[in-house]
Amino acid sequence: MxxxxxxxxxxxxxxxxxxxxxxxxxxxxxxxxxxxxxxHTTSGKLLLLDGHSMAYRAFYALPAENFTISTGQAxxxxxxxxxxxxxxxxxEAPTHLAVAFDVSRSTLKRTELFPAYKAQRASTPAQFVxxxxxxxxxxxxxxxxxxxxxxxxxxxxxxxxxDRAAGEGFEVSIVSGDRDTLQLVNDRVTVLYPRxxxxxxxxxxxxxxxxxxxxxxxxxxxxxxxxxxxxxxxPSIPGIGEKTAAKWIREFGSLAQLVERVxxxxxxxxxxxxxxxxQVRTNRLLTELDRRVPLEFEPADLVRTxxxxxxxDQLFTTLEFRALRGRVGDVFGLDAAGPAAEAAGADxxxxxxxxxxxxxxxxxxxxxxxxxEPLGIAVEGRWGRGAGQLTAVALxxxxxxxxxxxxxxxxxxxxxxxAALLADPARPKILHDAKGPILALAAHGFEFAGLGGDTxxxxxxxxxxxxxxxxxxxxxxxxxxxLTAPQPDGQLALDVLGEQEEAPTGLMRAASVLxxxxxxxxxELDRRAxxxxxxxxxxxxxxxxxxxxxxxxxxxxxxxxxxxxxDLEVGFAADVKHAVEEAHAATGVQFNLGSPKQLQxxxxxxxxxxxxxxxxxxxxxxxxxxxxxxxxxDHPLPVILLRHRDVNRLRTTVxxxxxxxxxxxxIHTTFNQMVAATGxxxxxxxxxxxxxxxxxxxRRIRKAxxxxxxxxxxxxxxxxxxxxxxxxxxxxxxxLIEAFNSGEDLHSSVAARVFGVxxxxxxxDLRRKVKxxxxxxxxxxxxxxxxxxxxxSNAEATRMMEDYFARFGGIRDYLRAVVDEARKTGYTQTxxxxxRFLPDLTATNPHLRQMAERMALNAPIQGSAADIIKxxxxxxxxxxxxxxxxSRLLLQVHDELVLEVCDEEREDVxxxxxxxxxxxYQLRVPLDVSVGFGRxxxxxxx
Numbered sequence: 034m035x036x037x038x039x040x041x042x043x044x045x046x047x048x049x050x051x052x053x054x055x056x057x058x059x060x061x062x063x064x065x066x067x068x069x070x071x072x073h074t075t076s077g078k079l080l081l082l083d084g085h086s087m088a089y090r091a092f093y094a095l096p097a098e099n100f101t102i103s104t105g106q107a108x109x110x111x112x113x114x115x116x117x118x119x120x121x122x123x124x125e126a127p128t129h130l131a132v133a134f135d136v137s138r139s140t141l142k143r144t145e146l147f148p149a150y151k152a153q154r155a156s157t158p159a160q161f162v163x164x165x166x167x168x169x170x171x172x173x174x175x176x177x178x179x180x181x182x183x184x185x186x187x188x189x190x191x192x193x194x195x196d197r198a199a200g201e202g203f204e205v206s207i208v209s210g211d212r213d214t215l216q217l218v219n220d221r222v223t224v225l226y227p228r229x230x231x232x233x234x235x236x237x238x239x240x241x242x243x244x245x246x247x248x249x250x251x252x253x254x255x256x257x258x259x260x261x262x263x264x265x266x267x268p269s270i271p272g273i274g275e276k277t278a279a280k281w282i283r284e285f286g287s288l289a290q291l292v293e294r295v296x297x298x299x300x301x302x303x304x305x306x307x308x309x310x311x312q313v314r315t316n317r318l319l320t321e322l323d324r325r326v327p328l329e330f331e332p333a334d335l336v337r338t339x340x341x342x343x344x345x346d347q348l349f350t351t352l353e354f355r356a357l358r359g360r361v362g363d364v365f366g367l368d369a370a371g372p373a374a375e376a377a378g379a380d381x382x383x384x385x386x387x388x389x390x391x392x393x394x395x396x397x398x399x400x401x402x403x404x405x406e407p408l409g410i411a412v413e414g415r416w417g418r419g420a421g422q423l424t425a426v427a428l429x430x431x432x433x434x435x436x437x438x439x440x441x442x443x444x445x446x447x448x449x450x451x452a453a454l455l456a457d458p459a460r461p462k463i464l465h466d467a468k469g470p471i472l473a474l475a476a477h478g479f480e481f482a483g484l485g486g487d488t489x490x491x492x493x494x495x496x497x498x499x500x501x502x503x504x505x506x507x508x509x510x511x512x513x514x515x516l517t518a519p520q521p522d523g524q525l526a527l528d529v530l531g532e533q534e535e536a537p538t539g540l541m542r543a544a545s546v547l548x549x550x551x552x553x554x555x556x557e558l559d560r561r562a563x564x565x566x567x568x569x570x571x572x573x574x575x576x577x578x579x580x581x582x583x584x585x586x587x588x589x590x591x592x593x594x595x596x597x598x599x600d601l602e603v604g605f606a607a608d609v610k611h612a613v614e615e616a617h618a619a620t621g622v623q624f625n626l627g628s629p630k631q632l633q634x635x636x637x638x639x640x641x642x643x644x645x646x647x648x649x650x651x652x653x654x655x656x657x658x659x660x661x662x663x664x665x666x667d668h669p670l671p672v673i674l675l676r677h678r679d680v681n682r683l684r685t686t687v688x689x690x691x692x693x694x695x696x697x698x699x700i701h702t703t704f705n706q707m708v709a710a711t712g713x714x715x716x717x718x719x720x721x722x723x724x725x726x727x728x729x730x731x732r733r734i735r736k737a738x739x740x741x742x743x744x745x746x747x748x749x750x751x752x753x754x755x756x757x758x759x760x761x762x763x764x765x766x767x768x769l770i771e772a773f774n775s776g777e778d779l780h781s782s783v784a785a786r787v788f789g790v791x792x793x794x795x796x797x798d799l800r801r802k803v804k805x806x807x808x809x810x811x812x813x814x815x816x817x818x819x820x821x822x823x824x825x826s827n828a829e830a831t832r833m834m835e836d837y838f839a840r841f842g843g844i845r846d847y848l849r850a851v852v853d854e855a856r857k858t859g860y861t862q863t864x865x866x867x868x869r870f871l872p873d874l875t876a877t878n879p880h881l882r883q884m885a886e887r888m889a890l891n892a893p894i895q896g897s898a899a900d901i902i903k904x905x906x907x908x909x910x911x912x913x914x915x916x917x918x919x920s921r922l923l924l925q926v927h928d929e930l931v932l933e934v935c936d937e938e939r940e941d942v943x944x945x946x947x948x949x950x951x952x953x954y955q956l957r958v959p960l961d962v963s964v965g966f967g968r969x970x971x972x973x974x975x
Contacts, residue, residue: 077128079198079332080121081191083209084134084179087231088114088168090210092161093649094230102353106873106881110164115171115357117208117231123364125206129335131178131194133187134165163880167352174344175365178335185326188214192322195222198332208234213257213320218242218250247279256282257320339366346510350496358506382433382549386541389438395450401430402454407461407485409435409547411540412470418693418718419587419701421473427537429545437537440477452479461485463547465504466707471584481584484577486551493707494572495557497869502707508546511553516546567866575865575903576706582910582922583704583714590699591721591923591931592741594969598691601733605684612677619669626677629654635670642666683730690737693719699741704925711892712867712899714925722926726974738931738970744920745936746966749973750946751929752902753961754779756811759864759897762956763851766843773958780804786840787833806837810844813890848890855889863896864954865904901954902928908949918942931970939966 091113100109122130172179180190188211195205199221207214208225218224218237225234235241242250256278285294345367349358361367389397402408409429415422429435443451454460455474463486464470471481492502508516555572562568617623620639624631632654636642643665645658652658656678663671693700700719708715716722725731740747752758757779761769772782777792784803785792802823809819820830838845855861856875860868869892873885902925909930910922920942924931930950934942943964950962965975 077333077336078125078204078206079129079131079194079335080125080127080206080208081130081194082118082121082132083187083191083207083211083214084114084132084168084172085165085187086210087117087208087227088165089161090227091117091231092158092164094232106167106352106884107160107164108167108352108354110161111168111171111352112354112357113231114168115354115361117234118177119357119360119364120232121206121208121225121234127206128337129198129203129332130337131180131335132172133190134169134179134181135187136181136183160880163884166876166881167348171345171348171352174348175340175361176338177340180328180330182326182328185323189323189326190328192217192324193326193328194332194335196324201332203332213254213322215242216250216253216320216322246275248282252282252287254320254322255287342367342509346506350506350510358503382545384429384542384545385434386538387434387436388537389436389442391442392444392447394436394438394443394447397428397434397436398450398454401432401434401436402428402460405459405461406431407463407548407551408454409544410462410464410470411544411547412464412473413540414470414473416469416472416476417703418695419472419590421469421476423473423477425537425540427540427544429541429548431548433545435541435545437541455479455481455483458482463488463551465489465543465547466502468580468584468587468704471581472587475584475588481581484580486547486555487577487580488547488550488554489707490576490580491551491554491558491572494568494576494867495554495561497710497712497867504543504546507550507554511557512546512550514546516543561868563862563866571865571867575900575907578907579706579903582906583706585910586922586924587701587703589921589923589933590695590697590701591933591970592698592739593690593694593700594737594739595691595694595698598687598694598737601737602684602687602691605680605687605730608680609677609684612673612680616670616673616677619673626674632674636662640668640670642668642671680730683725683734686724687734687737689719690734700738702924709899710869710888711895712863712903713895713927714899714903716924716926721924732971732974735971735974736969739968740933743935744933746934746939746968747923747970747973748920748932748934748939748942748946748964748966749929749970749975750932750950750962750964752898752950753963755898755901755928755960756894757807758956758958758960759894759901760807760811760844760847761958762864763893763897764841764843764847765957766841766847768841769844770958780807783807783841787837802833803837806833810834810837810848811891811894813887815887851893852886852889861889861892861896863893863900865897865900867896867900869896898928901960902930905950905953906930908953909946912945912949913942916941916945918945931973934966 088110092110095109095113100112101107169179181187182190188209191207191209191214195207195217198205199219203221205222206225207217207222210227210231212226214224215226215237218239220239224237226237227233228235237245239250242248242253246253246256248256256275340361345361345365346358348354349361387393387397408431409427411427411429412423413425415424423440425437425439427435427437438447455462456479460483462481462483464484465487466489467484467487471484474481488504488507489502492507505516508514555568558568558572559565562571613626616626620635622635622639624635626632629650633651636654637644637652642662645652645654645661647653654674656675659671659675663675690700693702695701700721702716702721703718705715705717706712714722724734726735738747757769758773760766761773768786769783772779772786775782778800780800780803781792781795784790784795784799787803787806788795788799790799805819805823808814809822814822816831816834817827819825819834820827823830825833851861852874855871859872859874860870862868869888871885871889871892873881874889876882876885906922906925909932913920913922918935918938918941920932920934920938922930922932930946932942932946946964947962951960953960963975965973967973
């Protein structure tokens with residue numbers, strides 16, 4: 034085999050690195066093909082995909098903000114491409130398959146012929162570049178051959194393979210967003226062209242090309258040469274559109290004939306054609322696909338083989354592609370090959386299952402669930418907003434017995450036995466994503482204690498970058514067996530577990546697997562943690578008790594003044610209307626302030642304001658662009674548009690809050706402890722952690738949250754400067770520790786050291802700047818990010834950071850060390866031992882590597898803050914319950930706790946909260962707790 038630097042083509046297959054052996058060698062050396070005559074078949078159906086073309090379309094078809102996983106990695110291109118690939122492979126059922134990618138525009142042969150070829154294209158977005166490498170990994174896991182070649186474009190490689198394959202008797206389908214591939218269409222070659230995005234593919238046969246353009250596929254490159262192609266920077270003939278170009282080709286038969294008889298074309302169009310004839314000839318050379326690229330493999334070498342189930346599971350877990358896992362299995366043979374499928378049969382554990390009738394649950398519990406061995410519980414139902422509905426329950430004991438029952442089948446003895454089982458803290462129960470089922474059980478009057486395990490939560494601690502933990506995926510990954518998939522919210526629904534009479538068996542199987550899976554996950558957590566004791570403390574000391582506390586908080590909710598919210602919504606709606614009227618008056622025209630297209634026309638065409646960043650649809654009108662414009666012009670429109678967006682967002686927020694006030698007059702948010710990789714809690718439906726606190730309008734919204742009937746005030750308690758205190762603790766910087774212990778204002782004290790002035794001479798501006806530096810470092814911010822935040826130059830931001838490090842060298846050394854250590858170990862760690870794994874710290878892609886470095890700086894501080902506030906919540910709740918106080922914990926918002934308090938308990942609660950929060954963790958500097966009381970949330974702010 035030739036040296037990689039001189040090899041003309043490379044194809045990746047599982048086990049063969051990029052740029053490694055050519056496909057024929059890779060396949061001959063692979064177990065899937067060794068000695069197989071199928072590898073040399075001369076007939077079949079070949080499916081070829083233009084990887085770059087379709088991935089790029091997916092990148093722009095799917096919004097990145099909706100496809101960004103918990104690590105910050107965008108996955109819109111990978112998700113869209115993979116979804117399309119699954120569909121097209123399923124529908125076309127090819128026997129042979131491959132994906133082609135471009136390499137580098139600078140090496141293209143067409144660039145030598147026409148230097149301006151594709152030169153107008155903007156640089157590839159960094160978010161897309163980072164996804165191509167991951168997409169190649171995924172294709173390798175699916176065992177789909179990937180080929181690319183220096184000097185040739187993907188469609189040239191596709192053209193060569195398609196031509197060879199058709200000549201050998203293959204039927205060929207090509208998926209590409211490049212219309213030049215239409216020239217390849219014939220009675221054996223079909224092109225599937227995306228009409229919109231990547232999901233809607235149009236099939237082009239010779240008849241379809243004729244119907245669309247009135248031309249044969251062979252005439253298409255002649256037509257394209259006349260038409261030009263803006264996407265490739267191929268100039269068109271002024272005044273000549275597609276209709277005229279097609280008419281000329283039909284009339285003269287070919288471009289060659291048109292050129293030969295060019296004088297027959299009369300009028301201005303004829304003059305234009307003759308004036309640009311040389312460019313048309315160049316266009317024709319550029320649009321012709323190369324069907325003779327010297328490849329080291331044949332179409333027959335691209336025979337399909339089953340994918341690697343373990344590799345696909347691992348990647349889908351990393352990429353958080355839960356929905357796609359169920360679709361990809363059958364199409365790529367993942368469910369019929371590999372260790373998971375082999376184990377699914379003979380190794381399936383025996384299970385005695387029983388569908389219980391009225392009066393049979395109590396005896397079953399007495400026979401199988403009276404000891405202290407773990408019991409698996411699977412629940413079917415619905416839950417959310419602090420409530421739930423129970424449809425069915427399955428119990429599984431360690432003696433290989435399982436039972437299924439419905440709540441309406443229970444008699445009083447059954448209910449009493451079940452209630453006693455659930456409420457007994459000495460009998461451990463294991464569930465999957467337990468908080469929802471606990472809410473459903475509580476709605477039926479069953480209190481829960483003794484949570485012995487939660488397989489979703491344990492999986493999250495093992496793989497904190499995984500946003501959701503699907504039970505069937507975990508069973509497949511850790512136990513090597515198959516389990517019918519649960520519903521998206523984690524519940525196991527009867528209608529997806531098979532036929533109705535088989536549904537009880539499916540739910541019982543789910544319950545039975547929880548015991549084994551929980552043990553396996555805890556073993557894995559022990560292995561990954563610093564020690565088994567650290568893992569035990571994190572899971573059983575923090576996260577599992579928190580499930581029960583969060584379920585109580587969700588059930589309690591927080592009282593909201595619906596009438597006040599309605600008045601607020603009316604006020605914000607009036608503000609929105611006023612902003613619209615101001616915008617129309619300022620421009621003299623009526624337009625839709627929410628339409629980017631109309632905004633572009635008003636701002637840049639009518640008002641001639643400075644151009645912002647160029648994007649695919651024109652010039653951006655996002656908030657950053659409008660803020661920049663406001664500083665570049667005296668025209669009031671950018672400021673009006675920003676105000677319109679602010680008040681419209683507030684109006685939408687209030688509208689959403691009104692809709693979530695239930696009949697009890699309270700809003701019941703849902704907390705999720707398995708979303709943020711740092712360990713922070715999130716809040717949804719509604720998101721009460723996202724209500725602005727620093728603006729006057731946001732503070733008006735907070736006034737809507739009040740103490741409910743039976744209580745007198747709300748109490749807020751939070752940690753002062755928790756991130757900086759953790760920074761002082763982790764870095765051991767003596768200067769920062771002294772600044773905290775001095776009793777002076779932290780940021781003024783730090784500013785005095787950084788800028789070399791007495792504390793009394795620290796101005797508000799100096800304090801603001803040093804605060805931005807301090808928190809920027811805690812959040813892994815770069816000099817560029819600091820410059821953007823403060824509105825200063827990169828040079829000034831860099832100088833400020835250097836001055837800061839000159840005074841606080843321990844922080845500089847710590848930040849360097851934490852990244853270096855994480856690069857060696859692959860993870861960062863919080864004060865409680867919560868680990869965040871960052872494999873991209875060693876990635877060759879600089880975008881991925883730099884993003885991982887920022888996460889490595891941020892994760893120990895943010896994760897430690899999350900750990901400490903969780904411990905504080907548990908300590909406060911335990912103390913309230915131990916003293917049998919009526920006051921209760923309602924919300925956690927980042928570093929703040931919100932409690933509902935009775936006046937007669939106020940002093941006790943304040944003392945208790947200060948004590949328990951202050952003792953949550955022993956740092957090198959004290960944890961300072963601030964508290965406030967008020968009738969509403971805003972009044973309680975301190």
